[in-house]
Amino acid sequence: MQERKKKKIVIASVLKPVDETRMYGKMATSLAGRGHDVYVYGSSATQVSQHSTITLHDHSLKKRLSLQRLIIPWHLLRKWFTVKPAILIICTHELLMVALIYKLLKPVKLIYDVQENYYLNVLHTSAFPAIIRFPIAFYTRLKENLSATFIDHFFLAESVYVEQLGFTKRAYSIIPNTVAEPVTTPGKKQGYSKWLFTGTLAESTGLYKVIELVKALHSIDSTVNLTICGFAPSVKEQLQIKAACTGLDYISLKGNETQVSHSAIVEAIHQADIGFIYYPPAKHTAGRMPTKFYEYSSLNLPILTWNDQAIANMVDEFGLGWVLDGDESITEVLTKIISLPISKSLPDAHFWRFTEKQLFKIIDSL
Numbered sequence: 001m002q003e004r005k006k007k008k009i010v011i012a013s014v015l016k017p018v019d020e021t022r023m024y025g026k027m028a029t030s031l032a033g034r035g036h037d038v039y040v041y042g043s044s045a046t047q048v049s050q051h052s053t054i055t056l057h058d059h060s061l062k063k064r065l066s067l068q069r070l071i072i073p074w075h076l077l078r079k080w081f082t083v084k085p086a087i088l089i090i091c092t093h094e095l096l097m098v099a100l101i102y103k104l105l106k107p108v109k110l111i112y113d114v115q116e117n118y119y120l121n122v123l124h125t126s127a128f129p130a131i132i133r134f135p136i137a138f139y140t141r142l143k144e145n146l147s148a149t150f151i152d153h154f155f156l157a158e159s160v161y162v163e164q165l166g167f168t169k170r171a172y173s174i175i176p177n178t179v180a181e182p183v184t185t186p187g188k189k190q191g192y193s194k195w196l197f198t199g200t201l202a203e204s205t206g207l208y209k210v211i212e213l214v215k216a217l218h219s220i221d222s223t224v225n226l227t228i229c230g231f232a233p234s235v236k237e238q239l240q241i242k243a244a245c246t247g248l249d250y251i252s253l254k255g256n257e258t259q260v261s262h263s264a265i266v267e268a269i270h271q272a273d274i275g276f277i278y279y280p281p282a283k284h285t286a287g288r289m290p291t292k293f294y295e296y297s298s299l300n301l302p303i304l305t306w307n308d309q310a311i312a313n314m315v316d317e318f319g320l321g322w323v324l325d326g327d328e329s330i331t332e333v334l335t336k337i338i339s340l341p342i343s344k345s346l347p348d349a350h351f352w353r354f355t356e357k358q359l360f361k362i363i364d365s366l
Contacts, residue, residue, distance in 0.1 A: 018042035
C-alpha cells in the first residue's frame with residue numbers, strides 16, 4: 001500500500017479569528033491529525049488550544065472597514081512565500097487575488113472554501129454602507145468568476161450554493177458545517193425557561209424576532225429569560241441591539257462588540273433549555289443550514305424554529321424541537337414548548353466524522 005504523503009497546508013482568512021471553528025477546529029485539526037503540517041492564518045484569537053502540528057499566525061484587525069483590511073492579504077502573501085505550502089485553502093474572497101499571484105509564481109494546489117454567497121451577503125446585509133454595497137458585491141462576484149479557472153477545487157459550506165454559484169461547477173465538494181460528536185452526550189433538557197440565541201447578531205439572523213418573542217413569553221411567565229451570545233458585525237447594529245435589550249434584566253447580552261469564543265458558546269448551549277433558530281426570508285440566507293443547527297442538535301438542545309426554515313423538516317423528522325407555523329398565539333407557543341419533543345438518533349451525515357472523510361479524500365487527491 002502506497003504511503004500517504006505528508007503535505008504542508010495553509011488555511012487562511014482575513015476577518016475570521018485564527019481559532020475559528022471551521023478553519024481551526026475542524027479542517028486544521030483533522031488534517032493535522034492525519035499527519036499534515038498545517039498553518040492557519042486569521043485575525044487575533046479569542047481562545048485557542050495549541051496543537052503540535054498546527055502553526056497559528058494571527059493578525060490584528062481593529063476595524064472591519066479600514067485600510068488595514070486591504071493590506072492584510074499582501075502581508076499573508078509574503079508569509080506564504082516563506083512557508084511554501086503544497087495546498088493553499090483560502091476561506092474568503094478577499095484572498096483570491098493574492099492566492100492567484102502565489103499560484104502563478106509557485107507550485108501549489110488552490111482550494112477556495114466558499115462559506116458564504118458573498119455577493120448576496122454584501123447586497124442584503126448591513127455590513128457595508130448602502131451606497132457602496134452594489135459596487136463591492138459586483139467586484140466580489142467578478143473576482144470569483146475570473147479566478148475560477150485557476151482554482152483546483154471548491155469547498156461549499158452549503159448545498160444550496162451548487163445552484164447559486166455557477167463558477168464552482170468545475171470541481172466542488174460540499175463540506176457542510178457539521179460538528180464533532182460530543183464526548184459525552186448531555187442529558188435531555190427538562191425545562192423551557194432558559195432561551196438561547198447564538199451566532200451573528202443581526203436583524204437578518206432573526207435576533208429581534210427572538211427578543212420580541214421572549215418579551216411576550218416573559219409577560220405571562222416571569223421565569224422565561226434569554227441569553228444572547230455572539231458578535232454584531234457593524235457598530236450601527238451593536239447600538240440597536242443594546243437599545244433593544246436596555247431595561248430588560250431577563251436578557252443577558254454576551255459579546256455584541258467583541259467575538260465570543262466557541263468554548264463560551266458551547267457552555268451557553270449546555271446551560272440553555274431552548275435554542276432559537278429563525279432567519280427572516282431573504283435571498284442570502286434562503287436554503288442554508290446554519291452551524292448552530294448542528295451544534296444545538298448534537299448537544300441535545302431543543303430547537304424552536306418556523307415551518308419556512310430550511311431546517312424545519314429535520315427538526316420535525318428527528319424530534320429535535322418544535323416547528324411553528326406562525327399563527328400561534330403566545331399562549332399556544334408556551335403550551336407547545338412545555339411538551340418536550342421525542343428525539344431520534346441523528347444520521348451520520350450530521351457529524352464531522354462523516355464530512356471529514358470527504359475532506360481527506362480531496363486533500364489526498366491533490
